[in-house]
Every structure is written in structure tokens, then in C-alpha cells.
Amino acid sequence: MGKYPIAEDELMTPGHLACQGCGATQAMRYALKALGQKTIVVMPACCWSVIDGPFPHTSLKVPIFHTAFETAGSVASGVKAGLEMRGDSETTVLAWAGDGGTFDIGLQALSGAAERNEDIVYCCYDNEAYMNTGIQRSSATPPGAWTTTTPRGDRKRRPKKKIIEILAAHGIPYIATASVAYPNDLIAKFQKAKGIRGTKFIHVFAPCPTGWKSAPELTVKLARLAVESRLFPLLEVENGHYKLNKDIPQKPVREYLSLQGRFSDMTEEEIQRLERDIDEFWQSLLIKENSGGLLPGITS
């Protein structure tokens, strides 16, 4: 491990309102270091719209456009169109939405933008529930997890929605997953996205100590374990071609589960099932990687 090739400039200031050990905050800090000063953030309702601070304050040194919960995809498209009308093709438009705003309520706006191949970077920071409003389940919440709407005795049973596959089906030029435990990788992916025209979708895994009932200091460790256990594989889909990061040695998922209160009711059977799901998902990704992509890519 060497020093991190990370920009010195901070585009996020201290004093923000995130909870202790917030992964979403790390994600923003890295993303802005990658994209630089010439960035406009479009932000639907989510934790981050609170973290940023109350009017007239902001903890970002780039403009943020706060918008309605379901609109990140369409508003980002509009902001980009406006910039282009003014002859600015340089500024990156970054849609920054939670998993609720992406997997659930914002899915149609995102799908529309992706279908039009709008020239935006869409980042979903995934803390696996509606955290801002008090830990309600989303379609990104993993099976077995406790939330306030999937309480003890009635925990979530449905699988986590495979958002990458949905985006891949749109045939956009660049899709990636990233994790706050691997800042170099995350930053490299945002930088790559910046250089590509068309819709770029980056799915960032961002632990939430408050919602996951985990110790704040474990945020990076949990993010790392999620990758190591292959629960959240690091991958890229470029023009339909899957590329899986296979360099990280696999670890059992149990340690990851055991460090979080939200999984404390999981039974042995549920854990074994999760292990099978992990393996199957990994195998399916390998098949996609080897087949050179199931869908024809587009080069715009």
C-alpha cells in the first residue's frame, strides 16, 4: 500500500450534519476529489440533503441543486441541458441520490435519463434503507435485515434488487460499483466516468452505523468485508462488457453479518441461503464477464 493519489483540495467542509462514521459522507468527499471544482450536484431528498446543512449554509464548495425525492434523473438531465445551452460542456453534472431515491421512487426518472443517454454521472450511495426518515426498508435492503418497517419477527425476506442489471439493460456506456473502503478505486471510477460522454451510473456501498446498528468505527471495515465476502462485488460494465474485480481474496460473510445489529436475528438457514445467493450471483457475473456482455453496447 502506498500513499493515496488523492487530491489535496477539500470540496467538502467540516461542520456537516452526518452521524458519526457516516459512509455516505466519505463517498461524497472522495467523489468530489475525483470530479473537481467544476461540478454541479443535483440532490433529491435523502440523508445528504440534510448532511449538507440548513439554508443558507452548505458544506460543499460546489453548487448543489436540492430537488424532489423522485426527480434526480430528470433534474440532472435538465441542468445538463441548461449548461449546454450556455455553451458549458465542461461542468460535470452529478446526480447524488440514496438507494430509496434510486432503486424505488426515482427509478423512472433515472430510467428515462439513461434511456436518453443523458450526459450525467448518476451516483447512488447505498445505505440499504431510507435512513433520513428513520430506517424504513427499501428495495436495496438486504434479506434478513431489520428495519423499522421490517421489524423483529417480520424481517425483510425479498432479495436486494439488482440495480446494476437494470442499468445494464439500458445499454449506457459506463456502470460501476465502488466502496468507501477502497477510495483509490472509487476515485479512479469517478474520474473515468468524468471522461465518458453519456449516462454513467456508479453504485457506491456506504455503511450507515445508525441504521445498521454497527459501531461507527467499523464503517470502513464493514464496507471492506462486504466486498471481500462478495456480497458487494466491485465491477465495471463498459459498453455492455462486464469486468469483475477478482483480485480480492474471498472471506466468509459471517463476520460481516455478526458486526451489525440489523442482522442479529438471522438464522443459520438464512445465512446459508445468503451464502448460496452470493455464490450464484458471483457465478452469474463471471458468466457475463466471459460472454463479453449480454447486450450490445452503445458508443455515442
Add this chain to the structure above:
Amino acid sequence: MSDQKKTFRDEKEMPLSAVSATDMRWNKTGSWRNVKPYYDPKTSPCIAGCPAGENIQGYIELAKGERYEEAVRLIWQNNPFPAVCGRVCYHPCMDNCMRKEFDGSVFIPAIERFLGDYAIEQKLKEELPKERFDDKIAIVGGGPAGLSCAYFLAKRGYPVTIFEAKGNLGGVLRYGIPEYRLPKDVLDAEIERIVDLGIDVKTNTFVGKDITMEDLAEYSAYFIGVGLQRSRRLGLENEEANGVMAGLEFLEAMNSGKPVEIGKRVVVVGGGNTAMDVARSALRMGAEVTVLYRRTRAEMPAIEDEVEEAIEEGVTIRFLATPVGIITSNGNLKEIKCQEMQLGEPDESGRRRPIPKEGAYFALKTDSLLVAAGEMPDAECFQSVVSLNYGLIVADEYGRTSHEKVFAGGDIVSGAATVVNAVARGRGAAELIATEIQGGIFNPKTEKKVVAIADVNTAYFLHKRRATMPRSEGTHGNNRFAEVNLGLTCEEVQEELKRCYSCGVCDGCDNCWVFCPDVAIQREEGVYTIDYDFCKGCLICVQECPRGCLSVESEGK
């Protein structure tokens, strides 16, 4: 940007649309904290494990930058014998290494040896002391303890005289440990560098016979480091027979180039370093060697590596066996009667006591019996000045004896111990002596906290195999007495150095700075500081520090 919260007195002051005017720095989130991380560099576990307290992490960092001279000078601050100890030390540092359970400890002695040899090749000299004092100090015994004490006193500017019974300095290093483990030219070079500090050496001077302590009245202080010079006897009938010899005597003859006859079949008794050295030397003289040891391998006091090498070279070790009779004819050894043993209850050393297996005997025909069943003190001549206990001199960790001007250390205080122990005790006594002479109060340094395994984050350790040291051809060719372990090349050393994670000591890896969600860690020229105005106390910095350089205290302390 400002530290002020922006408030509007009425709507006329407000902008037409909701545009932010300033940042969030007015919001001192430090007040949310209930635990507080702080930078707290610690002692690396390897350093804590080294009896001489060598700054292992420090010299490794210097060596990584190819600053070999500075690195070896850093070792000399604690141990003037890196080339010797890099070869013969039992390296407790490696037992403490955080990589031990991960992918094998860093090969620290190989690095130390490389640096020691570097100093020899480059003919590096000691820096001479800036101050000079008049108080003369007498050192009795020129083994590692005496030489170390002399070295550290001479470095401080005291005139030192070493009185050594034998013809040459070095003690066990010269007359015990064989050439194939510690080449004499290496030993000579390190001793020469030490003596060149201006140390006066009187060899062939046995204190207590050739001169007495009373003859040395002109000295202000004395250090006794006479080691253990007598071989323990088996106490069997016929032990005087031709063919029976004390292990130390055999090694001394070998090391001094005196001819010895041992014949074809050799039996060695004992399980310590002496037994192994005797056995391997006999092997090199072409003998078939059987070692008798009364317990099992786990209880052997010899250094692990030496036992391994002895077995690899072809020494047979018969565990759980002890000699009980020496059968002779015409005063010549013929056969040894042996008793089989078994392990009973643990004794005071914690090792299980060997007890005879009733009726289980066997006989070994042999030409020589070399007895290496332990060494004993021979310090009666100091009885009138210092207190003895079971023949050993009574002294504390810093060498203080019952006599205010007499200090002692090494094997004559500890009993059979190690080279690095002798070096450490010699240095400790030198510090105490210098302080006492100056009339100061002796305050040994208090150690920093040592890094625990729970403090380091092995997620950042990359798997990398330890270097293996090449060995010479073996025990039979022309070079059979040449050094066995050949050392690492500069390139191999550089690769091995990369395996060190400098536990407890910040190396500027940036993890704390990178992972802080609150942008509360500042980095300036490789130095990090925490901005407690904003640190919320999430402790990610503590958790993600690979080397355990941060600690935590509860807020409000």
C-alpha cells in the same frame, strides 16, 4: 467561508431564491464526541521483545531508504554486536512480530546481520566520545557482557580496562560457538571496532589468580562478567576415562585449532546450545553422532534453529534417554549404558521432569562421550567482595551487587542465558555505573506502550513470503567448517524490509486522513493533527490505522 452562522433579521435580508451564502464551519461538531482519538505512537512489539531494546522498527525504516550506515549506528546505540547477534541470537523479536500469525515474522536477524556486515565491509568506525572523564573502570571478563559494558562506558568517555583470563577477547563467542555459525573474522571485526574506542585490554590475566581484586584498588568501579566456565559433570564412575571429554573443552580445542581425537562414533549428552555445537562440530570431523537428551524436543533449551539445523545435517537425537554407566577397558571408553526416561510432573522450571522408565536400558558402543550437560559458575574468588547464591553473583537487572562499587552481569548473574542478555546487562550496568560516578540519580527510561495485536489492522498487510537464507553445501566437503548460513543479498534484504509494517510508528500512510468522514484530520509534511472542533469521535482513524498509532480516551478527561 466563515466561522459565523448566518442569520437573517427579516425577509428583506434574504436572497430572492434559496441560495446558500456560507459553509458549515460555525457548527463545531466536536461537541458531539463522547470518545476522543489521539495520536499515540507506541513501541513496536519486536523492540519490546528484544532484551537489548534495539530500535528494530527504526533501523528497518532507515534501511528501507538504503541509509545503511545510519541504520547500523542506530543498532550500536543498544548493541555493539549486530554482525554477531544477527547470526547467533535466538531472536525473541521475531516471536513478537505481528506478521507471525499472518504470513511469518519479518526475518529480523537476517536484516541485522546484513547491517552488521555492511559496517564491517565499509570499515565503519565508532564516533569518539566528546567528553572525557578520569574515573577508571575495571571490567573482569571479556565476553559479550564485559565487552558491552566496556563499550558503553568508553562511548561515554570513561577510561576502561578489560581483564581477560584467556588469550583473546570474546568469551563463548570465541571459544564456544563454532566457526561455521560465527566466523572468527566477523567476531574479530566487531571486537576490534569496540576496542578501538581506546579500551585497554589485559589478556591472559585471570582475576583471582594472576591478580586479585585488591590489586585493582585504583579503579572507581568494577564490572564482573566472567560467565560460566565449568562444565557440569555427569557424576558417573569412569568419567575420567580416555574418550570422555567436557563439551566446552572440546569446543575450545576446536576453536583454537588444537588437535582433538574423537574417533568414529560419538555420543553427546545434553540438549542445550553447547550440545548442539558439540554434535555438529563432531559431525564435521567425520563422526557419527548421537545426542542423548533426557526430555523431549519441546523441552530442549537450545535455540530452535540450531536443533533444526543439527537434525538436517544428520545428527541423531535420542530423546528421553540418559547415560547411567560408562564401561571401559584398560582405561579407554567402550560403551555407555543408557536409561530410557519418561516425562513426569512439571518441575520448578515449568518443564516436565524426566523420570526413569523402570528396567528400560540400552547400550551404545562409542569412541567418545562428550558431556554438554550444562555449565557452572566459578566465582568463588569474588566471594570476599560480593554475595553469591548457588555460586552465581547476586545482582539486579542493572548489575547492582552487594558492594557499592562492584557491578555484575551476563551468565555469572543470570545463569546460562544468551548473548543478547549479556549485551543488555553490560549496557544496563554501564548506564548505572556512569550515573553513580557522576553522583546522579539513576532513572531507567520508562517504556512507551507496546502495540497489541488488537491495535494493528492486518487488512492492510499484503501477503509476502519471508526470504529464505541460502545455506552452504554441508558437513563433509573441504568447506565443512565454513559458515552454514550465507546471509541475504542487498536486494533480498530490501524485499524483506518491505514486509515490516512499523507497528506503533506512523509511516505517513494517510489512512487516518483519507477515511475521516468529518474532514477533521489535517496533514502537513507527513504529520497529522486532529481538529477537535470537528472530530465527532467516530474512531474510524483508530480502527483503520494499520499500525496502531492512535489511542482513545473518553471525553472529558
